[in-house]
Amino acid sequence: MADSRKYVSEEDLKTHNKPGDLWISIQGKIYDVSQWSKDHPGGALPLLSLAGQDVTDAFVAYHPGTAWQYLDNFFTGYYLKDYSVSEASKDYRKLVTEFSKMELFEKNGHxxxxxxxxxxxxxxxxxxxxxxxxxxxxxxxxxxxxxxxxxxxxxxxxxxxxxxxxxxxxxxxxxxxxxxxxxxxxxxxxxxxxxxxxxxxxxxxxxxxxxxxxxxxxxxxxxxxxxxxxxxxxxxxxxxxxxxxxxxxxxxxxxxxxxxxxxxxxxxxxxxxxxxxxxxxxxxxxxxxxxxxxxxxxxxxxxxxxxxxxxxxxxxxxxxxxxxxxxxNHFSSRVYVGPPRANDWFGKQTSGTLNISCPSWMDWFHGGLQFQIEHHLFPRLPRCHLRKISPFVMELCKKHNLPYDIASFWKANAMTIDTLRAAALQARDFSNPVPKNLVWEAVNTHG
Structure with a gap:
């Protein structure tokens, strides 16, 4: 039986990424969220940043299961041609499902x-x-x-x-x-x-x-x-x-x-x-x-x-x-220029984030930021569960050869200062001139 579905290519989808023309793909189905962006509870910026891509992982990360029922209101009737899911994304979505079954997203603790x-x-x-x-x-x-x-x-x-x-x-x-x-x-x-x-x-x-x-x-x-x-x-x-x-x-x-x-x-x-x-x-x-x-x-x-x-x-x-x-959590991690890529959701969140190692009795001091990788992957998860799920995330990163960077509070401070120092020394490089003012010249005059 012939497939009666209508398809759009990834290249065609990418063209719908401007205000007033925002298309996204979720599990291979194409949705027009141009008008919804004005009322989106998370604001228009996330949709503007991710438009023109398959955003399944981001959608799963930020929305409860009840949100799926509203997607049909925005369905265009098109499907993404040659839609595929990476192994890392498959495992990530499985974890989200498992945590949902355990009701971790609903249990806030005390x-x-x-x-x-x-x-x-x-x-x-x-x-x-x-x-x-x-x-x-x-x-x-x-x-x-x-x-x-x-x-x-x-x-x-x-x-x-x-x-x-x-x-x-x-x-x-x-x-x-x-x-x-x-x-x-x-x-x-x-x-x-x-x-x-x-x-x-x-x-x-x-x-x-x-x-x-x-x-x-x-x-x-x-x-x-x-x-x-x-x-x-x-x-x-x-x-x-x-x-x-x-x-x-x-x-x-x-x-x-x-x-x-x-x-x-x-x-x-x-x-x-x-x-x-x-x-x-x-x-x-x-x-x-x-x-x-x-x-x-x-x-x-x-x-x-x-x-x-x-x-x-x-x-x-x-x-x-x-x-x-x-x-x-971020200053000393990897950076890039350009819009976020939704098809590399798991990798981008882990590569741009640093965890802070600390004993459990110090969790109150860090407020959940000590498990920043886990928090970025599962932002809806109450912080009282972040330590519990950390081994699962660590195992998943190891399986897919993704970074899981962690350092002590003091080491993280040293890494941040090192990053700032490296950029500072590059800023002093006179081989990359900018218009100078009298203050700059006075401070940096030698001899």
Missing amino acids: VVLYTLCSVAMLFVVSVYGVLCSESTWVHLCSGGLMGFLWIQSGWIGHDSGHYKITKSPRFNRFVQVLTGNCLAGISIEWWKRNHNAHHIACNSLDFDPDLQHMPFFAVSSKLFNSIWSCFYDRKMNFDSATRFLISYQHWTFYPVMCLARINLFAQSFLLLFSKRKVLYRRQEFFGLLVFWIWYPLLVSCLPNWGERIMFVVASFSVTGIQHVQFCL
């Missing part, structure tokens, strides 16, 4: 409860130290505790952005806004937009926002070509000022991380004031307003400007630990 309790305790103790003590040292410690509060609230925000941390969607949203916007001053919608793009295009220099830190940092000399940021929709200029800053980035890394939160505050407002579509825009603004009322008010309760500055610097510096943690 991590969320413990973290929320720790956040509440840190908040009460920090506020009590400011209001009920006259000791400068207590005020300093209170600022540090505020930083730890922001770290733990960050883990809650991270978890809630990937999966439902509570059974009630409304309570889940309430926890997101409370821990992200109200307590930490960071828009949870900004974070989800940024983080979704990072996961989809892990370690792509022009698609992954987590590697786009010009003019302060560059993890690869490929960024010296002033490439276009597909996330920020602008050119990342490698000019003389940027060259100067990057030339010393291995020295400025930790000081900048101590103040990195300022950038997150700014990015949150930039998104909310932009013309981009933002879900719950009013809620987001209200949450940020709550933060910018209680935090400055708390700081103003300190007896003098010296202690107020000390409190702010302490809280920012301690939470800088988390910003360092975000960098350790």
